Amino acid sequence: MSTVPGIALAFDDVGKTFPDGTAALRGVSFTVADGEFVTVVGPSGSGKSTLLRIASGLTEPSSGTTAHGPDAPGYVFQDPTLLPWRTVESNVGLFAQLDHLPRSQRRALVAAAISLAELEGFEHHRPAALSGGMRMRVSLARSLTVRPSLLLFDEPFGAVDEITRQRLGEQVQRLHIRERFAGLFVTHSVTEAVWLARRVVVLSARPGRVVAQIDVPFPYPRPADLRFDAAFGEVARTVSAALAESFT
Numbered sequence: 354m355s356t357v358p359g360i361a362l363a364f365d366d367v368g369k370t371f372p373d374g375t376a377a378l379r380g381v382s383f384t385v386a387d388g389e390f391v392t393v394v395g396p397s398g399s400g401k402s403t404l405l406r407i408a409s410g411l412t413e414p415s416s417g418t419t420a421h422g423p424d425a426p427g428y429v430f431q432d433p434t435l436l437p438w439r440t441v442e443s444n445v446g447l448f449a450q451l452d453h454l455p456r457s458q459r460r461a462l463v464a465a466a467i468s469l470a471e472l473e474g475f476e477h478h479r480p481a482a483l484s485g486g487m488r489m490r491v492s493l494a495r496s497l498t499v500r501p502s503l504l505l506f507d508e509p510f511g512a513v514d515e516i517t518r519q520r521l522g523e524q525v526q527r528l529h530i531r532e533r534f535a536g537l538f539v540t541h542s543v544t545e546a547v548w549l550a551r552r553v554v555v556l557s558a559r560p561g562r563v564v565a566q567i568d569v570p571f572p573y574p575r576p577a578d579l580r581f582d583a584a585f586g587e588v589a590r591t592v593s594a595a596l597a598e599s600f601t
């Protein structure tokens with residue numbers, strides 16, 4: 354992986370074939386500029402999670418190259434992956450603790466992240482006492498403590514109800530605007546993909562290739578009811594059509 358100024362993440366002709374012969378990705382090229390928010394949609398098994406794992410350095414590509422900014426990206430997983438015996442505060446502080454940051458610095462980072470994720474008042478709760486949406490916010494807050502310039506999201510809100518999902522998306526957008534991190538966000542929801550992104554990348558069925566990149570022209574911050582706007586519907590229709598084609 355190399356570092357390129359102005360680029361949060363770049364895939365250049367990236368392919369991935371697993372040792373058992375499964376070809377997950379083929380010839381994937383696209384970039385995420387500094388501070389840009391990009392979403393990825395594609396059929397199940399089209400290599401979206403594999404792409405994020407390659408972006409984070411967890412998996413090596415079989416071919417092609419990747420480039421990223423100067424620091425390691427943050428990762429928000431499908432599952433909140435909280436430690437049940439730890440409080441909200443101590444779950445949020447986990448990464449900072451693993452990084453051996455001094456206690457005072459850790460405290461400040463945790464307090465800031467808890468405030469950003471609007472979790473004040475819940476610092477001493479354990480995960481079992483929280484709703485699914487709040488658990489995701491704890492996971493988000495934990496990722497924010499590393500102050501990433503790039504955050505990778507692997508379909509983080511798939512398991513919560515529609516309204517909670519929208520609110521979490523709104524929170525991610527507020528954080529993106531305020532903290533200016535770049536984002537690469539995988540989702541199965543076309544509405545979520547369009548509402549969040551400056552650009553939607555559509556992958557084909559396995560092995561995943563980029564079949565379309567669709568710009569989303571609406572300025573941030575975007576109102577929640579933009580989803581019901583006719584112009585929004587047009588962009589969503591274009592993404593849906595590319596996605597439907599990608600299944601064939």
Ligand SMILES: Nc1ncnc2c1ncn2[C@@H]1O[C@H](COP(=O)(O)OP(=O)(O)OP(=O)(O)O)[C@@H](O)[C@H]1O
Pocket residue numbers: 371372373375376377395396397398399400401402403404559
């Ligand atoms: N370690 C592995 N070894 C072999 N095959 C794998 C491995 N990891 C993933 N795959 C396969 O690679 C393909 C892409 O998987 P991946 O999880 O990246 O897809 P995805 O687009 O994220 O799917 P979904 O939308 O269902 O989450 C799938 O067919 C999957 O079974």
